[in-house]
Amino acid sequence: MRLAFVLAEIGSGLRRNLSMVVSVILVTFVSLTFVGAAGMLQLQINQMKGYWYDKVQVAVFLCSDGSTAPGCASGPATPEQQANLRKLLQSPAVAQYVNDFQFESKDEAYKHFKEQFSNSPIVDSVTPDQLPASFRINLKDPEKYEVISENFSSQAGVESVIDQRQLLERLFSAMNAASLVAVSVAGVMIVCAILLIATTIRLSAFSRRRETGIMRLVGASKMVIQLPFILEGVIAAVIGAALASGTLWAVAHFFLGGVLSKQYPDTAFISPAQTLLLAPALIGLGVLLAGTSSLLTLRRYLRV
Amino acid sequence: MIRFENVTKVYDQNARPALDSINLEIDRGEFAFLVGASGSGKSTFLRLVLKEDRASSGAVYVAGQNVAKISSWRVPRLRRGIGVVFQDFRLLPQKTVFANVAFAMQVIGRSRSVIRETVPEVLKTVGLEGKENRLPHELSGGEQQRVAIARAVVNRPGILLADEPTGNLDPTTSMGIMGVLDKINQNGTTVVMATHDDDIVNEMRKRVVELRNGVVIRDEARALYTSMIPVVGQSRRLRDASGREPSDFGAANGEAQHAGEGKL
Numbered sequence A: 001m002r003l004a005f006v007l008a009e010i011g012s013g014l015r016r017n018l019s020m021v022v023s024v025i026l027v028t029f030v031s032l033t034f035v036g037a038a039g040m041l042q043l044q045i046n047q048m049k050g051y052w053y054d055k056v057q058v059a060v061f062l063c064s065d066g067s068t069a070p071g072c073a074s075g076p077a078t079p080e081q082q083a084n085l086r087k088l089l090q091s092p093a094v095a096q097y098v099n100d101f102q103f104e105s106k107d108e109a110y111k112h113f114k115e116q117f118s119n120s121p122i123v124d125s126v127t128p129d130q131l132p133a134s135f136r137i138n139l140k141d142p143e144k145y146e147v148i149s150e151n152f153s154s155q156a157g158v159e160s161v162i163d164q165r166q167l168l169e170r171l172f173s174a175m176n177a178a179s180l181v182a183v184s185v186a187g188v189m190i191v192c193a194i195l196l197i198a199t200t201i202r203l204s205a206f207s208r209r210r211e212t213g214i215m216r217l218v219g220a221s222k223m224v225i226q227l228p229f230i231l232e233g234v235i236a237a238v239i240g241a242a243l244a245s246g247t248l249w250a251v252a253h254f255f256l257g258g259v260l261s262k263q264y265p266d267t268a269f270i271s272p273a274q275t276l277l278l279a280p281a282l283i284g285l286g287v288l289l290a291g292t293s294s295l296l297t298l299r300r301y302l303r304v
Numbered sequence B: 001m002i003r004f005e006n007v008t009k010v011y012d013q014n015a016r017p018a019l020d021s022i023n024l025e026i027d028r029g030e031f032a033f034l035v036g037a038s039g040s041g042k043s044t045f046l047r048l049v050l051k052e053d054r055a056s057s058g059a060v061y062v063a064g065q066n067v068a069k070i071s072s073w074r075v076p077r078l079r080r081g082i083g084v085v086f087q088d089f090r091l092l093p094q095k096t097v098f099a100n101v102a103f104a105m106q107v108i109g110r111s112r113s114v115i116r117e118t119v120p121e122v123l124k125t126v127g128l129e130g131k132e133n134r135l136p137h138e139l140s141g142g143e144q145q146r147v148a149i150a151r152a153v154v155n156r157p158g159i160l161l162a163d164e165p166t167g168n169l170d171p172t173t174s175m176g177i178m179g180v181l182d183k184i185n186q187n188g189t190t191v192v193m194a195t196h197d198d199d200i201v202n203e204m205r206k207r208v209v210e211l212r213n214g215v216v217i218r219d220e221a222r223a224l225y226t227s228m229i230p231v232v233g234q235s236r237r238l239r240d241a242s243g244r245e246p247s248d249f250g251a252a253n254g255e256a257q258h259a260g261e262g263k264l
């Protein structure tokens, strides 16, 4: 009976305040979408770290026809220079840091390039000559990049030494910055959501003050009086959180899965299923927001 | 049933207390009128019984319990034992007579079958048989007050507090309401009614507690609205203050100032 009563009260409250309830839904939807976006970026970073960190290498690029680096003043790397570099890699001073290494010739580089950009017109304008040959080195400890850099960058025939890991770190820090922005926007929106929920509950309590006054006098418990208001806010927030989760799923499914993964086939994007892991967190956050905000409001505006 | 021990209530430090060292006991099953001009502290008395407000000093006992010692989560239980009726009825306008009375049972978790059984009984007690499905605006003032009384007693409280329940009603209708309250009192409920309706008090011949400026100036059994015993000191004090004889005119002025103050 009491449950039926509380449910009926919630229903009438939601109907009575429909426009406010809709705005609570929208505000929580937008704010939680930003929270979720930050979460997705973090998931993506972790995913890429896991995927790339055992694959990333230090690349020692050899001078080619078009090289402009000072070390390449004497033209493309000669086979002797290439053999010297290989010897250096196998010398004990360097080999102790190296797991293994491969040589990637110009033709192989071209092949990889073509694979990577298969659906981009840039492929047609590139020839094997323009791509440098390189040694691809797997380090035992990726942090020891300096060793390779010191030993190889001044060698004859070397154009440059590039730590792919550093490139990735730059990408990750950009993604981290983006998720920080998303979190800040989410923070502002969450403040909006809290205030709006508080206002909604206040209006709701005001429009039902007759009922609550009578409930108080006939001895209804605090819970029976307050629960409909709290649940009203919580239900609106949960709907908002569900919409946010749906949006994230759609982004993962249609944008990451449908568009980006075609453009960057060798990048591991998070799957739509992974974004659904965020849904419970978002819904929990929505419940927490609405619950605390309405509890605090009721304490002030609905005397029991 | 209700006992006030040296109870003082101060709302505003700069004003005189609303109630000033009240000592009073109302027994189980009694019917007591609380009379006095507006602002004399009648509503404040009732609010303290309900623990709507806390006494500034002294102790209020309801059914043997010091209400100051009742923790906030047990206040609802205190209130279930007390029915309240107001001058302005306070019905829910969009609910039928039946639903208004049933509301008081729903919110404390009574089962549907108990509600369906009890509400018609109580409506019969207050004389509203056959009006179950009317909306409040389809009822006369007296009938609306009967609905309010039905709602106040439907959970069978031991105490019924009525704050000027006939204040909005004409004399004939008021007498009908008094009949209902008397019947409820006959069934064993303690009734405390705040009023300044002298005809009713004179007609009923019940205990009368008269308040003036928050002080009990008279407590008589089977009494009239105005005392038969002249209170010499009191009238002199009033004359000194206003420069003229105390009269009904003075009381009426007081009414006007506090009119529309039906809150409890």
Ligand SMILES: Nc1ncnc2c1ncn2[C@@H]1O[C@H](COP(=O)(O)OP(=O)(O)O)[C@@H](O)[C@H]1O
Pocket (backbone or CB within 6 Å): B011, B012, B017, B018, B036, B037, B038, B039, B040, B041, B042, B043, B044, B045, B258
């Ligand atoms: N909530 C309140 N805040 C401040 N003063 C109040 C409040 N309620 C009543 N009073 C004052 O207390 C005194 C007694 O009021 P009340 O108990 O309502 O008298 P009555 O019901 O006899 O008209 C009055 O002077 C009134 O102005």
Ligand SMILES: [Mg+2]
Pocket (backbone or CB within 6 Å): B039, B042, B043, B044, B163, B261, B262, B263
């Ligand atoms: Mg009053």
